[in-house]
Amino acid sequence: MTLASPRDLKKALRREALARRDALDIVYRIEGSLQIAEFGGSLVPARPGEVVSGFWPMRSEVDVRPLLFMLMERDARICLPAIVDRETILFRQIVRDAPLVDMGFGTLGPGPEASLLEPTVMLVPLAAFDGSGNRIGYGAGFYDRAIARLRAKGIEPVLIGIAFDCQEVEAVPAEPHDVPLSAMLTESGLRRFAAG
DSSP states (O other), X not given: OOOOOHHXXXXXXXXXXXXXXXXXXXXXXXXXXXXXXXXXXXXXXXXXXXXXXXXXXXXXXXXXXXXXXXXXXXXXXXXEEEEOSSSOEEEEEOOTTOOEEEEETTEEEEOTTSOEEOOXXXXXXXXXXXXXXXXXXXXXXXXXXXXXXXXXXXXXXXXXXXXXXXXBOXXXXXXXXXXXXXXXXXXTEEEEOTTO
């Protein structure tokens, strides 16, 4: 019997975790997203002027917009990822009343006229996570490359995963290129990890 590769294991864990998330009742997702905003509003480290990257929710993801608006009210500078090519995401500032454009994958973000920012706090979307701070993204590696690029510039962003509790798995088969999270924020609260 051959053992599954880490890539194949991740695919299976991703599929199972996303199926659990998709099965959540819409009311639970709304209430869970608001609970995440309530916890995050007091626990996410964001001082005035701090650059925080978030994401526009797609499919059944946590709706992180209430948290982003809370952080914006505390004068954090909020940015969203923009896919600029098949390998790269950059982070564009979101400002009130500025138009949002289609970013692909069913998500929206600021257009190319928006200021580019380098986040020091990143709210990271994910498919699955484990109790050690390892995450499984959606498989394209955008965030791993973006984090590596920030680190090459001397920026060590605080990485906070955002998901529902049902997306937790027993263990993620971490690979050398995978970047562990500093903390995980779910509807149950904020968990910090040794990596953070």
